[in-house]
Amino acid sequence: MSWLARVMIVVAVAAGMTAVGVASVARWGDEAARAPGSSSPEAGFARDMAVHHAQAVEMSFLVRDASDDPDVGVLAFDIINTQATQRGMLLGWLDQWDLPPNSDAPPMAWAGGEHGNTDPGEHAMPGMATDSEIQRLRESRGREAEDEFLRLMIAHHEGGVEMAEAVLERTRREEVRRLATTIVRGQQSEIAAMKALLTRKELVDQ
């Protein structure tokens, strides 16, 4: 073998070994110590809240299709953007933690089961609308759709607050606490806004 070939081989091996060494330290030095496990409250919250948020997005699209009330419409628009993005954050955490987005555990099992519902056919998670409730929203129009949406979403937000409070009682992870805290505050404020909207509509009726 020519000396040039030998030089190339040694250089390639040396560079390769150094790169692998640096990458290993970067990847495993910090990571392994920090990711929560699949049955942790953080993973359970991320999975369940991602599903919960997806339903809020669905309901918001439905009411925007069914009605052109500007107040309900802008609220639904805001919910769509915020909760879809937060759903992305939650799925991103699971990806970073190298965990699958699904699990065999029933919803809210991570919260000690006290928040779950024993009847799996009905509300699986706090505040979730049932299939028939979603169907009713899908089939309604105008004012009826707005009222249906507001009532369902108030219950939905109350459930969301309950879930966020449950994970705040069970985790010390900074990023989870930050998002859960904003969910508690933000959704409580939206509940107040929705109740005010319902009241205003009822006053208009009188």
Add this chain to the structure above:
Amino acid sequence: MTSGKSSRDRQSRIQQQRALRERQRRSERRRNFAIVGTATVVALGLVIGAGLIATREQAAKDELRTADIAELKTYEDLSQNHVATPVTYPQTPPVGGDHAQVWAPCTGIVYPDPVPNERAVHSLEHGAVWVTYADGVTDKNRDVLAAKVKGKPYTLMSPHPEQSSPIVLTAWGTQLAVDEPDDPRVDRFLAQFPQGEQTPEPGATCSPPPGAG
């Protein structure tokens, strides 16, 4: 017959040739080791050097994000309700609190006219930085500031005649007043706060609300 002497000569020549080849081989081997060794050192140096530079850059970026900004004011316990009526805010410009149900688009927009407080506060809730300037600010300074804001996600800029400082930067619960747009704290504020940890509603949008008015 001189076989003895010539055979010794030949042997001696053969030995000399062998010795010469041996020296040549040794010196070639030394040369090879020198080349290989140098190449290895250079390669390792490049890889390690790149790693050090990358680590230092990341550390500098992290520092830019978390460094304390002198004279930054923070405010706690701000409410977050949607109201349909004008709000009287304690600060000028406001740093948070009750707000309109519609936000002001904050995709790096430089507004030529004042933006209603109640809408800008909703933008703050979505994570935006609101840059405002008083009447006395020169056109040049205003343009320098506008160049920093234009197109920058989760920021907006507008005139605010009521404010007392020339230039104010506001995020939810956070405010900084400066005199000049090239005050280094301006860039640091703009690096740290758009969609920053102060955001009450992470994930919310700065795109125009439907039927934007």
